Amino acid sequence: MTATVVAEGVRRVYGETVALDGVSLAVEAGEVFALVGPNGAGKTTLVRALLGTTDAEGSVELFGRDPRAVDPERVGLLPQSFDPPERLSARELLDYYGGLYDEARATDAVLADVGLADDADTWYETLSGGQQRRVCVGTALVNDPDLLVLDEPTTGIDPRGRRALWRLVEDLAAAGTTVLLTTHDMDEAHRLADRVGLLADGRLAAVDDPDVLVAEYGGRSRLVVEADADSDALDIGYRTERSGDALVVHDVPPAEIGAIVDALDRAMISFDSLTWTEPDLEDVYLELTGESGPAGSRSAPAGVAGDRATTDPAEPGDGGRR
Amino acid sequence: MSRTRRLRAAVRADWHSFLRRRTAVFFTFFFPLIIVVIFGVLVQTEPTGGGLFAEPPAYYVPGYLAVVVLFTPLSRVGSEVARHRDGNRFEKLATTPLSRAEWLLAQTLVNVVVIGLAAMFLLGLVVALTGAVLSLSVATVLLLGVYVAVAVALFCGLGAVIGASADSQDGVIAASNAIALPLLFLSDTFVPLDMLPAWFRPAVALSPLTYFSRGVRAATADAGVGSGLDTLLVLAALAGVFLAVGAWSLPRTD
Secondary structure, three states: OOEEEEEEEEEEEEOOEEEEEEEEEEEEOOOEEEEEOOOOOOHHHHHHHHHOOOOOEEEEEEOOEOHHHOOHHHEEEEOOOOOOOOOOEHHHHHHHHHHOOOOOOOHHHHHHHOOOHHHOOOEHHHOOHHHHHHHHHHHHHOOOOOEEEEEOOOOOOOHHHHHHHHHHHHHHHHOOOEEEEEOOOHHHHHHHOOEEEEEEOOEEEEEEOHHHHHHHHOOOOEEEEEEOOOHHHOOOOOOEEEEOOEEEEEOOOHHHHHHHHHHHHHOOOOEEEEEEEOOOHHHHHHHHOOOOOOOOOOOOOOOOOOOEEEEOOOOOOOOOOO | OHHHHHHHHHHHHHHHHHHOOHHHHHHHHHHHHHHHHHHHHHHOOOOOOOOOOOOOHHHHHHHHHHHHHHHHHHHHHHHHHHHHHHOOHHHHHOOOOOOHHHHHHHHHHHHHHHHHHHHHHHHHHHHHHHOOOOOOOHHHHHHHHHHHHHHHHHHHHHHHHHHHHOOOHHHHHHHHHHHHHHHHHOOOOOOOHHHOOOOOHHHHOOOHHHHHHHHHHHHHOOOOOOOOHHHHHHHHHHHHHHHHHHHHHOOOOO
């Protein structure tokens, strides 16, 4: 593959604040690359450095050229906190940005892509926050770019709209568009990205396939038992430790949760909830940014869906005691 | 062709965006009306007396026109630059084919049309309310249109510089007023040169508005259309410089 974006030793300093400290990365053609990291980690500054909209030290090339010498027809950008001109409808805004390019996609097609066909003639100001963000995403798509850069594209968008946008990005990537996005949504990064770069304190702490990152840095599965008991009260063959108001049992396969419940029952330990969590990209994020707390502190509240199985002892047949 | 396409898209968007701000449009026309009513109708001129308004009513026509030609582009383009910066619109535009000069040109074209209409409205108002006697013909009106267009372009350039220099929209308004008010009164508009101290009079030539004022006065006097063209050339040259500096000053990076 050929690299669409190549950055070497990118450094950006604002006064005494080092926003980027020698970041190097390459994004291959057709790849979806997600940048994640805490607020202030330097994600937006890196996006700007890559596109040449901020002056940074080091070298950056887009399509093998200086970013400011690249044909702008090939690049589509959604800036962070983007607020387009006022008093224009969604259609007029897309017409405006499309009109800046020699070849633009049909406005109706872009409106359909971002799910705004029915609100096309509504003024931007009167759209909901999520709809506004979708218009902004549309402005990055109007020129059918080879490189699409989305700085927090799904901020403020409801789950349905978010998933529609994810499908759109997946379709674009399948068609060969290189996508560079920043996000705070780890599910988004994991689902969309071929590779994830974790930025912390202006440095890339890790870059890899999200599954590889999870395997390397995510830790192991945990069963968090909200119970008032000592860690040595259970003899279950799994490493168990006390963390806050809970017992944390490590490396429990989902199929063994029933055996743990039986063991709790035998030990006469009453519990308020059981939460099983599999390591994911958020664990990687917390681990590499130094934000992870004590073991089990990231346990989800009862009823959380997804890759966490939660057992509420109030439900019949669960063996729990009050 | 592609530049035309870009300009057309930018002008259309800016045109709609401005005209739909009803308060802004209203005061673009209402503000000069207030000035004419206060100075032209309430205060009135006294050609035979002393004081500030001692010249014939026609003398003050460039001053009244200057109210819209000067204030509106300064505040409008300055505020637009501030809004673009606050909304990261320049960051977005930096990755499109639209250049900073084209963006400013689009803003200028919209201002020329809107302020041209306001100036014509104002001219009719001055003649009707103050009894100013002007030598108007089709050629004169066209020449006035050129003066207004060139001066608006000049102050759009200056507005861009103010917008790029000020750190907020409030700052733009404050800076615009601080620059426009002295210019309005010290550019051979409302205050005749002989009312100023002798040592200050050369400084009037430093104001771009002076060339607008003298040119408009010459064009609307009996001297004929051909008179005052030298001031038009100076004004056009200054407009070119201010537009270039304005376009250069627009943010391209953070």
